[in-house]
Amino acid sequence: MRVVTGIGAVAATVAATACLTFAHPAVAQDVKPDRAIKYRQSVLRAMDYNMDILEAMVKGETPPNKEVAAQSALFVEQLSHMPWSGFGPGTDQGAPTKARPEIWKDPEKFKSLQNDLMAATAKLAASAKSGDVAQWKGDFSAVADACRNCHRSFRAR
Ligand code: HEC
Structure with a gap:
């Protein structure tokens, strides 16, 4: 075994940093299409589940509860960042999917709609946390x- 010192340590650090920097996209691309498809669908379903909890309060089906609203809105915000890595190249097929081929033909538009969602969920998470019910109901609609x-x-x- 070699003890890493001096230049060796620097090289090791640089290599480790490079790994960290590139780890995420590399992993996303290495995942098999069927796993990526199932992954994005599960995240979208988890987001939907938390939206349903909020919707029930908006519609008055369940009494407004500040803690539950703040928690669900926070989950929606966090989840809204997650599905998109599951739409990488080659994931238009491989498992049953409702993703339309337009996603890979117009990636800028797809990306901009992701950004719209993430901006809206950030607002919702903030207003639900503040407990301003009228405000968070509006942000929920957005x-x-x-x-x-x-x-x-x-x-x-
Ligand atoms: C930027 C585009 C985009 C946004 C924004 C978006 N979705 Fe979707 N959603 C999709 C696509 C594409 C599919 C189909 C995915 C597939 O079948 O592979 C989908 C599928 C789903 C599904 C079905 C998942 C399954 O089990 O097959 C649910 C539920 C869902 N979305 C909920 C939501 C909710 C709730 C929001 C907002 C909080 C949302 N989506 C925002 C693009 C989007």
């Missing part, structure tokens, strides 16, 4: 619109 806008163009019926 998130729901962002979901629909993307589904209209990029999800098959």
Whole structure:
């Protein structure tokens, strides 16, 4: 075994840093298409589940609860960052999917709708945390619109 010192240690550090920097995209691309498809669908379902909890409060089906609203909105925000790495090249097929081929033909538009969602969920998480019910209900509608806008163009019926 070689003890890493001097130049060797520097080289090791540089190599480790490079690994960290590139680890995420490399992993996303190495995953088999069927796993990527199932991954993105599970995240989208988890996001949907938390949206349903909020929607029930918006509709008055369950009494407003500040802690539950803040928690669900935080989960929606965090989850809204996650599905997109599952739409990499070659993941248009490999498992049953409703992703439309337009996703890979117009990646800028797909990306911009992701950004709209993430901006809207950040607002919702902040207002739900503040406990301003009128405000977070409005922000909830904006998130729901962002979901629909993307589904209209990029999800098959
Ligand atoms: C940027 C585009 C985009 C946005 C924004 C978006 N979705 Fe989707 N969603 C898709 C696509 C594409 C699919 C189809 C994925 C597949 O079948 O591989 C999908 C599928 C789904 C599914 C079905 C998953 C399954 O089990 O097959 C649910 C549920 C869902 N989305 C909920 C939501 C909710 C809730 C929001 C908003 C909080 C949202 N989506 C925002 C693009 C989007």
